Amino acid sequence: MSRDLTTSDAATLQAVLLEGGTTSVELTQAYLDRIAAEDAELGSYLHVDPEAALGRATAIDEAGTAGTGLAGIPVALKDVVVTQGVPTTSGSRILEGWEPPYDGTVAARLKAADTVLLGKTNMDEFAMGSSTENSAYRVTRNPWDPERIPGGSSGGSSAAVAAGLAPWAIGTDTGGSIRQPAALTGLVGHKPTYGSVSRYGLIAFSSSLDQAGPMARTVLDAALLHEAIGGHDPLDSTSIDAPVPVLAESARRGAGGDLSGLRVGIVRELGGEGHTDGYEEGVLARVAEAVALLEGMGAEVREVSCPAFDLALPAYYLIAPSEASSNLSRFDGVRYGLRVGDDGDRDLDEVMALTREQGFGAEVKRRIILGTYALSSGYYEAYYGQAQKVRTLISRDFTAGFDQVDVLVSPTTPTVAFPLGSRVDDPVAMYAADLCTLPASLAGVPAISVPCGLSDGLPVGFQIMAPALADDRCYQVAAALEAAQDAARGSRFLDQLPRRDAQPAGGVA
Amino acid sequence: MSTLSRKDVAHLARLARLAVTDEELDLFAGQLAAVLDAVAQVGRAGVEDVPPTTHAVPMTNVFRADVVRPSLAPEVVLAGAPAAEDGRFRVPRILGEEA
Numbered sequence: 001m002s003r004d005l006t007t008s009d010a011a012t013l014q015a016v017l018l019e020g021g022t023t024s025v026e027l028t029q030a031y032l033d034r035i036a037a038e039d040a041e042l043g044s045y046l047h048v049d050p051e052a053a054l055g056r057a058t059a060i061d062e063a064g065t066a067g068t069g070l071a072g073i074p075v076a077l078k079d080v081v082v083t084q085g086v087p088t089t090s091g092s093r094i095l096e097g098w099e100p101p102y103d104g105t106v107a108a109r110l111k112a113a114d115t116v117l118l119g120k121t122n123m124d125e126f127a128m129g130s131s132t133e134n135s136a137y138r139v140t141r142n143p144w145d146p147e148r149i150p151g152g153s154s155g156g157s158s159a160a161v162a163a164g165l166a167p168w169a170i171g172t173d174t175g176g177s178i179r180q181p182a183a184l185t186g187l188v189g190h191k192p193t194y195g196s197v198s199r200y201g202l203i204a205f206s207s208s209l210d211q212a213g214p215m216a217r218t219v220l221d222a223a224l225l226h227e228a229i230g231g232h233d234p235l236d237s238t239s240i241d242a243p244v245p246v247l248a249e250s251a252r253r254g255a256g257g258d259l260s261g262l263r264v265g266i267v268r269e270l271g272g273e274g275h276t277d278g279y280e281e282g283v284l285a286r287v288a289e290a291v292a293l294l295e296g297m298g299a300e301v302r303e304v305s306c307p308a309f310d311l312a313l314p315a316y317y318l319i320a321p322s323e324a325s326s327n328l329s330r331f332d333g334v335r336y337g338l339r340v341g342d343d344g345d346r347d348l349d350e351v352m353a354l355t356r357e358q359g360f361g362a363e364v365k366r367r368i369i370l371g372t373y374a375l376s377s378g379y380y381e382a383y384y385g386q387a388q389k390v391r392t393l394i395s396r397d398f399t400a401g402f403d404q405v406d407v408l409v410s411p412t413t414p415t416v417a418f419p420l421g422s423r424v425d426d427p428v429a430m431y432a433a434d435l436c437t438l439p440a441s442l443a444g445v446p447a448i449s450v451p452c453g454l455s456d457g458l459p460v461g462f463q464i465m466a467p468a469l470a471d472d473r474c475y476q477v478a479a480a481l482e483a484a485q486d487a488a489r490g491s492r493f494l495d496q497l498p499r500r501d502a503q504p505a506g507g508v509a
Numbered sequence: 510m511s512t513l514s515r516k517d518v519a520h521l522a523r524l525a526r527l528a529v530t531d532e533e534l535d536l537f538a539g540q541l542a543a544v545l546d547a548v549a550q551v552g553r554a555g556v557e558d559v560p561p562t563t564h565a566v567p568m569t570n571v572f573r574a575d576v577v578r579p580s581l582a583p584e585v586v587l588a589g590a591p592a593a594e595d596g597r598f599r600v601p602r603i604l605g606e607e608a
Binding site: 049077098099100101142186193194195208209219232234237242308311313314315325332333334335336337338339345347348349350351352354356357360362365366368369370372373377383386387388389390392393395398426427428431442443444445447466467481 | 520524533543547548552559560565585587589598600601
């Protein structure tokens with residue numbers, strides 16, 4: 001029974017809870033057991049508090065509300081989400097041991113929905129990275145192959161959900177940090193329209209790009225989790241004051257498999273003709289098969305050219321470090337977190353410099369230095385100013401594309417999960433992992449990654465991008481693709497993941 | 510467009526309050542030069558007369574109602590401070606001895 005609970009999708013768990021087939025305590029315990037048995041090797045969590053989780057589950061069971069909405073269902077949060085009284089580090093030593101005095105809006109909404117917090121998941125330090133190898137704390141492994149990366153920066157969330165150590169999880173996406181790890185671990189991951197999920201209480205990396213969203217085993221689960229966290233928040237001045245779109249219903253409708261009349265544009269610059277450098281053949285083949293499936297369901301497919309997308313990577317790696325260098329100035333060793341070298345002799349500047357030197361890892365320092373440079377007098381126009389103008393060109397390409405088609409599609413990542421350690425010493429190679437996800441981030445439009453098969457035994461992700469506030473289209477098309485593939489396969493995508501209980505450490509079913 | 514020397518990196522690190530080590534300076538200078546090469550192509554984009562996008566969703570002047578809201582208690586805020594004294598954050602000295 002416990003094995004079923006940790007491989008079920010959350011929508012099924014909700015139904016089982018509602019009809020009394022299990023309790024929140026039993027469900028929570030099943031996940032805690034797997035965490036205890038497997039996370040020493042997997043490395044997906046930074047903090048787990050079994051007593052607190054079971055206490056909450058008990059309260060929900062006693063209230064008799066388990067199964068109503070999300071009540072009683074466990075969830076994992078990326079450690080970038082501030083949680084009251086629960087250690088929050090953003091993957092950095094500079095925040096080691098910090099217990100925030102408040103909840104971020106995403107955490108507060110999930111708490112108000114009576115979900116059970118399983119723990120905080122590992123991540124690249126301050127969400128800077130594409131492999132989770134920049135975490136100051138531990139390595140996270142890909143459940144499909146423990147010698148490979150789980151993607152990043154939300155790699156703890158992706159590994160936990162794929163391995164059955166959480167039914168679903170929250171990630172954040174600045175340049176692809178939800179979609180890329182979801183793609184590399186066989187999950188569904190959605191980056192919402194910028195401004196549609198509150199950023200209040202997300203530890204800021206690049207404020208004009210950061211967005212929280214769901215990572216889940218199915219499209220419907222992602223939609224349900226998204227609905228629970230989305231919507232206007234007066235505490236975030238960039239929050240869009242519009243009703244939460246109807247997402248779960250769109251996913252259910254999409255699963256019906258009728259896409260007649262839907263216009264799909266394949267982005268030439270993301271793996272199309274003349275733009276295949278760096279893309280694996282297996283990835284492009286799976287994506288082409290997915291497009292054929294959409295066509296088979298009635299979609300009208302054409303190629304769309306978005307020339308400015310070629311400049312997304314350079315623009316992003318100027319804009320994000322610039323905003324980061326400014327955002328991370330708050331870590332000064334004064335109000336919270338680490339302080340180093342305060343011996344009574346050193347002055348504030350020296351203590352600050354020593355604190356930041358010891359508290360930050362290499363990638364964070366690189367980006368702070370790069371951002372400081374790009375914003376400095378004499379270079380501002382050539383770098384930051386120019387990148388902001390390129391951003392306009394990318395948005396215009398989206399606008400022109402969406403004049404012709406309803407959704408734009410591409411691979412989510414150019415390659416499948418790469419081996420641990422293979423790119424850590426080469427920042428430029430690491431940045432290339434975000435090639436396909438960056439345009440939607442820069443334009444603020446919604447984009448989802450949904451599994452579309454395996455290449456060399458590893459998951460490949462299919463990206464669907466839609467106009468701002470049309471997140472429902474992403475869910476609809478992704479659900480259609482998921483349903484068609486599940487029907488052809490006769491099982492869900494994640495059922496292919498070789499179960500770890502075949503190994504001695506994994507326990508019994 | 511220019512490249513970054515070891516000396517430039519040291520200067521930028523000082524501006525950013527990072528007490529980087531000599532080894533880091535060697536490492537970062539090489540890596541940042543490569544990154545700068547990769548991002549330099551934004552300079553070749555034809556963007557005359559293109560306005561910059563600072564934000565994906567244009568918004569101006571978002572105000573909240575001007576009413577008093579509860580705030581965190583001082584002891585709650587100070588609980589996470591590296592050093593506190595008399596209900597305040599204690600900071601290292603900010604002026605030199607001779608000042």
